[in-house]
Amino acid sequence: MNDDELIRRMQHALDEVHAADNSSAPAVPSRRGLASGRWIAIAATVVLVAGTAVGLVVRHNGSPSTAPITSDATTTVSPSTAPTTRPGTEPSTSVPAPTASWYVLDAAGFVPSQAITEGCCIPVPAPGPTTEMAWGASSGLKNGLLVLLIQPTMNGAPVLKYMSYGLSATEAAAIEAEVQPGSGLPYVLADPGWELLGYGMQQMGNQTTQEYGSTSGSVTITVGDYRDHLSPLALGGTFDVVAVAGSTGYRYTDDLGTHVVWRAPSGQWASLFISASLASRVDELIADVHEATPTSPTTTSSVTATTQPSTTTQPSTTTVYTGIVNGIIDDGHGPKIAFAFLTSLPPQGGSIPLAGFDWSMIDTEQTLNGVTWTTGALQLTGTWDGTTFTLTKPPVAPLPATQPPTPATIVPTPGCTTASVQPFLNQLTALDAQQLGIVVTSDRTYDGYCDVQLTATFDTPALRQAIAPLGDKVDVTIVFSPVG
């Protein structure tokens, strides 16, 4: 096949993909519409930081990504009594709450690219993402790994699928039988010989990613919530136990390269990906990964998680905040602020509990199967005690004039590059995102403009104090701001 034929076939293929559902070219959105859309994107990450249910605006397009995950080691059951608890609705007590960990690659010839910290904001077709739980044998994963995939369905109980490693079919069936619905966690494995290693949603969760490039290949490091780190180990292949940055890691290889996953001392999960072109240097590169503490020398400021006085991280309950959200939902456990929804029917979402609210305050609510919700931009005003947002006046539809101000235009900085803003990004990523309500941090450089971006839920004194040393180097977006 020559180049022309190959190009023609590629053009034909992408034409076919592009033509799919090609009837949705929208009119130019109003400022209000765009702002709402931005909040939807922001909010999906806010939800995770708030530590409660995740909501996303998604499209159901019937793409292959809805295909069930199966493997030779997979068995399927559909219990009628499967719980519907979603990750985050009740925090896991078995997995330690993380204090930020970070790892760096110290290898000659590798240049770090921008680090991206985000919670989610990835489009996932309805009925939503799969939840994954992983347990390991106390004697080591080589002796036993059990992964449970909880796949939501559009209408009905989720489908459960088990995968395992190091267990015979009989042993796997026996340990699967010990998995029971839990009260705090969706499922529990009350066996003293097993430990819950991870619990989270596939493709979802706070995670910071940094890629290191070289002339011969790339290395990517991620640190964050558990997503689906361990299920690849149970897909039927093999893995090795390796030491990585002082922790026990699990290494496996696929067609793209080598992966190493491990649980950081903070309780977060980390991964290392080494592209296939670097296969001959895998051992060397794994050894070049080092843990960086929040007071890593890469930061140029004293602003670290450990320097934040805990007393200043709590919001004042007398401060009145106002902000625009994407709706309110009550699934039977009280109304919650929804920054975004999963587009199932009824929808799913909701994060911060909302007090002082009554459905009589609005006239656009819908109810189905015990869930009441309203979608669309709503301006909420009230106080926040760190857990609950209490309305001080009824919700209103935001006027264009009340939209959050757009960030100031960044002044071009001579010599500004991704590397030059890295110290500022390091300062942001070293902050305690959970306590300060930080949702997204990333850097951005273009045509001599550069800054670091931060998105947070509430504009609190603690947050302002934490980012003050960065001055105008940080482009801040905050959902709820103090009134006045």
Added chain:
Amino acid sequence: MQADTLKLQATTMTPSEPRPATTVDFDEFFRTYRAMAVRWATALVGNRAVAEELAQDAMEAVRPKLPGLDNPAGYLRRTVVNRANSWHRWHARSQRRELRSAAGQPTAYTQTTNEMLGALASLPYQQRAAVALRYWADWTDEQIADALGCAPATVRVLLHRAMATLKKEISE
């Protein structure tokens, strides 16, 4: 010979991209570039619905910066490429598993399209971006280089490698 062919393509597929007015109006910018952004993202992620989400997100990212940008289209291109890269990275592992489990099952596309999408998906992101943006979205080498943060010469290397890999993947 192959390099000559690639060069010919680069010459004959120069885009006729509209240029926004000096006083940049977002509505006008949106009308002009939204469909292009979707097309670019489609080239990068191979999924129309996801591409629309990425394009919308990129548009919103560009909006606050629009008044101060000398080259808004360039900023949008780079934003789309960066966001598609993030999406690609996050989805790579799950996609592989899903493709594995979906092997042999009917999909919405023709067999040749599925074959090509699979081959494109097997490329490293920069190679995929280079080849799809060059030969389907009609970007110039300079535009691709700007969006990927590399030199135009690097783009030509990426194109060469991508074409070689695609040939191998398709012919297997």
